[in-house]
Amino acid sequence: MDQQTDVMVDGGHDQLARSVADQLVSTLAALQAQGRVPSVVLTGGTIADTVHREVAARAEDGRVDWSRVEFFWGDERFVAHDSDDRNERQARRALLDHLDVDESLVHAMPSDDGSLSLDEAAARYAEVVRDRAFDVVMLGVGPDGHVASLFPGKPTLDVDDRDTVAEPDSPKPPPARLSLTFAALNRGREVWFLVSGSSKSDAVARALSGDAVTTTPAAGVRGSEQTMWMLDEAAASALPADLR
Template identity: 70%
Template sequence: MNDDIELLVERDADSLAAAVADQLVSSIAALQAQGHVPSIVLTGGTIAGSVHRMVAARSDDRVDWTRVELFWGDERFVPADSGERNERQAREALLDHVGVDASRVHPMPADDGTVSLETAAAAYADEVRDRGFDIVMLGVGPDGHVASLFPGKPSLTVVDHDTIAEADSPKPPPSRISLTFAALNRGREVWLLVSGEGKADAVASAIGTGDVTATPAAGVRGTEQTLWMLDEGAASRLPPDMR
């Protein structure tokens, strides 16, 4: 295992989501106690939905949600009211319940029929240009993808843009906007949230071989911390001394 990677392994998906929620609330509270406005990159997916609900349930006076900047690592380029939007999932599970400041919520553009996917991606690049992030949360697919950076795609080698327009995602829907490694790796802390034995091979590949072309999750690193947060199923292909 690379020396700069840390592991947290929980018993199952529920335990993992609870641990992530606790750590997120504690981290945001600590940053705000230092007078900082935390900048968080949210992710989508099943485990993210559980985390969002648990964070909402834990919201108390430790966190001032009007003083949190929120971004997304990727988004499906579909209409704003689509249930496939990561933004909609986050709003319904978390943001609508904690009193966020709308001006500090930075969703990726939706498909409103007036702009192209490429124009929308460029607009979000302007939104995040020169920004660092305190915490970047990412899911990992069974194929090892993170955000909408998929194995073998040209987007894996983009170093001069903060976003890419992915028009042919191997996972539907095909049209997506994603942050690139250049943007994701400006995160002070990167948390990779992975649940289930079906993703165990991808986890082992990303942590063990570091082959970004085959397993894009190997390409993300926090400037201060890279934390893989797993349940026992997702960790099951790692060597025993690493679990």
């Protein structure tokens, strides 16, 4: 592999979130210093929520001009726009509502407002992210090894001709999901896996050991320049010594 893969193990859940937040702020500041408008793909889940709150707490230091950062999502629950199940709603409450963002640079996935079918919503977001090369893609990993809303054994794992897919029958509720495909996720220059908790440890070990994508979809996502596994001690507990 041409890209670099790094594993960072950092204490417990809260310490991991603080370290990820520091890394994100530093990365975005460096990109803006080059005259760039950085692009970030956000994720959902407990660790992401804590990271978002830690980033928001650093907003006043002025290192990042948040009006010059572009935001996307790796997956979304296809529910009403005001549902607490929405990753967007979680991210707004913890992060975006506390930043001076440019809403024209915030690209939420469609919600279920009755105007689009699930397939139509997937096609619409595919146009939004077409040919985009993201600077940072942040992802969680499920205990089953799923990443974004790409689940083990699902037909969506084989889609390579578009950037967004519809998942009508997620094994986790709510069942209707939208997800970036491997093709889109792998255009991230840096991919950051944010994983906390012992329930994820086996999946982390399988992914880092090169398990098949059909059983551990997280094994199929890599940054074009760098892949970073950012783990707390519990999530790293099943890793062999040579992978820590």
